[in-house]
Amino acid sequence: KAGVTQTPRYLIKTRGQQVTLSCSPISGHRSVSWYQQTPGQGLQFLFEYFSETQRNKGNFPGRFSGRQFSNSRSEMNVSTLELGDSALYLCASSLAGHTNTGELFFGEGSRLTVL
Amino acid sequence: GQQVMQIPQYQHVQEGEDFTTYCNSSTTLSNIQWYKQRPGGHPVFLIQLVKSGEVKKQKRLTFQFGEAKKNSSLHITATQTTDVGTYFCGRSQGNLIFGKGTKLSVKP
Numbered sequence: 001k002a003g004v005t006q007t008p009r010y011l012i013k014t015r016g017q018q019v020t021l022s023c024s025p026i027s028g029h030r031s032v033s034w035y036q037q038t039p040g041q042g043l044q045f046l047f048e049y050f051s052e053t054q055r056n057k058g059n060f061p062g063r064f065s066g067r068q069f070s071n072s073r074s075e076m077n078v079s080t081l082e083l084g085d086s087a088l089y090l091c092a093s094s095l096a097g098h099t100n101t102g103e104l105f106f107g108e109g110s111r112l113t114v115l
Numbered sequence: 116g117q118q119v120m121q122i123p124q125y126q127h128v129q130e131g132e133d134f135t136t137y138c139n140s141s142t143t144l145s146n147i148q149w150y151k152q153r154p155g156g157h158p159v160f161l162i163q164l165v166k167s168g169e170v171k172k173q174k175r176l177t178f179q180f181g182e183a184k185k186n187s188s189l190h191i192t193a194t195q196t197t198d199v200g201t202y203f204c205g206r207s208q209g210n211l212i213f214g215k216g217t218k219l220s221v222k223p
Binding site for chain 1 (some may be wrong): 128148150156157159163184196198209210211212213214215216
């Protein structure tokens with residue numbers, strides 16, 4: 001069974017640009033969560049999608065958005081990039097149903113550098 | 116949502132020594148999950164605790180959930196260099212909110 005796949009793995013952008021990151025969950029997983037990881041802040045929750053609906057949202061500005069497609073693949077977008085957006089963006093999928101959070105399976109992450 | 120607090124932030128041990136990381140919450144937790152992230156890797160699920168006072172073991176790792184379900188701990192007996200990494204606890208309540216992790220380094 002293939003794991004969670006994230007693309008691209010590495011990217012460099014400049015301030016003001018926008019970026020789209022992609023995540024393909026494990027087959028059969030309908031829940032996809034996104035996290036931002038930085039050395040100082042640890043793993044910070046961005047949002048979670050379940051069956052194409054954003055079910056939960058973390059405390060990030062509106063520049064951070066996401067969506068989920070009917071095949072459960074998810075994308076997140078960051079507009080008007082700032083230097084502080086440099087981070088590892090991790091996607092995780094789970095078999096979580098409507099009420100529970102199951103075990104998360106993480107992808108390798110997309111490392112974004114903003115210059 | 117309420118974050119969980121993890122201590123210590125860093126721990127340096129000599130190989131063979133024991134290690135413990137603690138996860139604390141001001142509110143009652145429905146359950147708690149533990150993950151390990153190796154340097155350069157991604158978090159990998161270790162265990163989920165659900166019941167008050169629950170204790171689970173995985174080889175040299177012992178996980179505990181407090182009686183009041185407000186704290187949890189991970190104890191590693193006789194650390195090895197393969198234990199190096201950052202250990203995260205996460206509170207599960209609709210989505211998983213993580214503590215900042217405890218970074219473990221092991222000196223051979």
